[in-house]
Amino acid sequence: MVIQIQSKVQNQIFEQPKFSYIYGMIIKQKTFIKYVLTIAFLHLLYVSDAQEKFTDDLVIGGNYQFGLLVPEYSIVSYTTTNHAQSFDLAIYKEKKGNDIYEQIFGYPEMGLALFYSTLGNSEVYGKAFAANYFYRINLFSGRNFRIFNRMGIGLGYLTKKFDLDKNHLNVAIGSSINIHYNVRFGSSFQLTDRFSMNAGLSFDHYSNGNTGYPNIGLNYLTAYSGVNYLIGEKTERIESEIPDYERGHSFEVLASLGAKYTRSFLAKYYPTYSAAFEYNYLIGRTFNFGTGLDVFYDTSVIPQLEEAGEETRVTDNFQTGIHLSQTIVYRNFRFSLQEGFYIGLANRVNNKAMYSRAILKYFVNDNFSLRFALKSHLHILDYPEIGFGYKF
Secondary structure (H helix, E strand, O other), X not given: OHHHHHHHHHOOOOOOOOOOHHHOOOOOHHHHHHHHHHHHHHHHHHHOOOOOOOOOOEEEEEEEEEEEEOOOOXXXXXXXXXOEEEEEEEEEEEOOOOOHHHHHOOOOEEEEEEEEEEOOOOOOOOXXXXXXXXXXXXXXXXXXXXXXXXXXXXXXXXXXXXXXOOEOOOOOOOOOEEEEEEEEEEEEEEOOOOEEEEEEEEEEEEEOOOOOOOOOOEEEEEEEEEEEEEOOOOOOOOOOOOOOOOOEEEEEEEEEEEEEOOOOOOOOOEEEEEEEEEEEEEOOOOEEEEEEEEEEEEOOHXXXXXXXXXXXXXXXXXXXXXXXXXXXXXOOEEEEEEEEEEOOOOOOOOOOOEEEEEEEEEEOOXXXXXXXXXXXXXXXXXXXXXXXXXXX
C-alpha cells in the first residue's frame, strides 16, 4: 500500500480540489499578515502593562540563516537546486520574574518574529513569508553569555504550491497558507549595554497539518547568526525564594477529534477520533513523566485498503497502543512529547510499529484541560487533533 501511494506521489497523479474550506476565510496575504501582527502587538502591550514604559526591556534583533533542505522524500531532493536562506526580524521582551515559573525558567523572553525564506528552488517551491510567536528559554545564563532554546509556531504564506498544470513538480506543498514551526538552539554574547550578538542552529518546518494535499511539507536545517539591540531601559529582575515542591501522581482521561486527507490524495476529509487514559508522575514543578493507553478510530483506513484492493475487516479503522510521555510545565500550560507503540490493533495502511504526538495543553482549572495535538509516524505527520481532558 505504501509503495502504491508513493508511486502516485512520484508520478504526480493527483486530483486538484476546487477549493479548501479550511482556508476559505483567508482571502489575501496582506490581510493575514496584518491580522497576525495586530494580535501579537496587542499581546506584547498587555504583558508589559506592569512596566513603566512599553519600550522597557524591549529588544529588536535580526538574523541570517543559511543551510540545507531536509527532504522527507527523494523527489524533494531531485527538485532542490540551491541552499535554503532565510532572514528574520524579531521583537521581544524579557519576563522579569513576577512568578516562580519565570524565575525557574531563567527569565524567559517572548515575542514575535517575521521570516523571509528561500526554499531551495524558487521556480518550484517559491518563497516563504511567515509570522511566528515564540518563547526563548535561557538554559544557561552568565554575566555576558547565555545558552538558550527558542521555540515558536505561527502561520506562513508560500508563493508557490502544487498545481497539476502549472507546477506539478511541487508535491511538497498543496496550499498557500501553512503552519510554520521553528526551533533553535543558540548562544548570545553581550557586546555593550545595548548590543548583543547570537549564533546557533535552527530547524524550520512548513506544512498545512495534513488539512490539504499534497502535504509532504518542507524542512530545512540552517546555521544562523545575528545582532540584537535593546531599545528602552533595562529593568531589575525580581528574585524571591522558591518554595519546595512535593512530588505526586495524577490520572487523566482524554478525548480528541481530528481530520485528515489520505496519502493517496483523495479530495476528501476523513474524521478521526481518539481516547486515552494517562498516568503522570509529577517529578517536579516544571516536569512530569507519564504513560498511558490509546484508542484511535481513523475513518480513512478502510477506504484506503479498499482502494488498494485489500480485504477489510470491521475493526480496521481502530488502532490501539501504549505511550510514554515527557511534559514541560509552565503555569497552566503543558507541552508534551509522546512516543507510542501499536499493540493489539495496528494501522494496516502504513504498517508502522510506532506513533508519536506533540501536544500543547491548557488547564482551564485544576481538573479540566483543552489541548491541541499533532499525531505522526516518525517525521510523517498523520493529522492534527483538538480535544479535552479531565484530571483526577
